[in-house]
Amino acid sequence: xxxxxxxxxxLAAIADVVCLPERAGxxxxxxxxxxxxxxxxxxxxxxLRDHDIVRTYALQLIDHVDVHGERLVITPKEPGGRKxxxxxxxxx
Numbered sequence: 001x002x003x004x005x006x007x008x009x010x011l012a013a014i015a016d017v018v019c020l021p022e023r024a025g026x027x028x029x030x031x032x033x034x035x036x037x038x039x040x041x042x043x044x045x046x047x048l049r050d051h052d053i054v055r056t057y058a059l060q061l062i063d064h065v066d067v068h069g070e071r072l073v074i075t076p077k078e079p080g081g082r083k084x085x086x087x088x089x090x091x092x
Contacts, residue, residue, distance in 0.1 A: 013074050014057050015044045
């Protein structure tokens with residue numbers, strides 16, 4: 001598998017997770033933006049074209065990526081992540 005193909009697949013998977021229609025719809029309503037489909041397209045382009053932006057999303061969303069030949073398995077972080085768990089433990 002070429003590195004460029006792997007990179008593209010990971011970026012597309014991140015964009016799929018981040019740019020869910022429900023999230024885009026909430027953003028569109030909150031900021032009085034155009035219809036959801038336009039927000040999704042713009043948001044995906046923003047993520048897919050700026051490696052600093054996608055890296056920030058990746059650090060927040062992905063626990064790890066496993067490559068198995070032609071197959072890619074992306075494991076998301078648990079909702080809330082370690083910071084939230086530590087905060088809840090400190091409050092207990």
